[in-house]
Amino acid sequence: MKKITVEDIRNLYEYEKIRDEFRSHIISLKQHRRLPVGDKVSLVFENRETVRFQVQEMIRAERMVDERRIQDEIEVYNQILPDTGELSATLFIEITTPADIKPELDRFQGVDRGDCVFFEMGGLARVYGRFEEGHSKEDKISAVQYVRFPFTREEQTWFRDSTVPLALVIDHPHYAARTSITAQQREALARDFEEASVGVG
Secondary structure (H helix, E strand, O other): OOOOOHHHOOOHHHHHHHHHHHHHHHHHHHOOOEEEEOOOEEEEEOOHHHHHHHHHHHHHHHOOOOHHHHHHHHHHHHOOOOOOOEEEEEEEEOOOOHHHHHHHHHHOOOOOOOOOEEEEEOOOEEEEOEEOOOOEEOOEEOOEEEEEEEOOHHHHHHHHOOOOOEEEEEEEOOEEEEEEOOHHHHHHHHHHHHHHHHOOO
C-alpha cells in the first residue's frame, strides 16, 4: 500500500477546517474495519485513510509545526500500513475496570507469540497473525498490539470468495473466541489487497 507522505498531511490550520468531516468519514469507514473477537479483544484493520487520520490527530495533539518532527511521525505510522498481500491491524485488549487491568492483561501473555490469532477460511486454510516485536516482555504485555496477516494469492482468492466461510479466531489458553466475517467486512478488507497490489491508497 502506498505510504503516507508529507504532501498528504494538512497543517494545523487547514486540518481544523476539515477535522469534523474527516472524523465522521473515519468513523463510518471503521464500521466494517473493526472486528470484535469475544468481549475483550477487537482488531481495527488499518488502511491509508485510518493511518492518515492517526497522523493528523497526533500532529494536532502535539501542535507540531516542525517538518522534521512531522516526517518522523509519518514514518512511524507508515509502519502500520499493510504490504503487498497483507492485512494489517491494531489489536486492542479492552479492559475497562482499573483494578482488573494488570491481572487480565497477564492472562493474555503469549497471545502475540505462536499461532494464537488467525483467519480461518473454511477447511481450506488458516492465515496466522505475525505481531510486531517490542510490545511485550516476559512478565508484561501491552494492551495495544500491531499484527500483520500475510496471504498467498490463493488465500486472497478464498478471502474474496463469499462461498468460503471466513472467521477471525483467537485460540489462547486463557481466551478463546471467534467472530464470523460479514459480507461488508469481507469486501472492505479485501479492498486492501487491491490497493496494496497497485500501490495506491
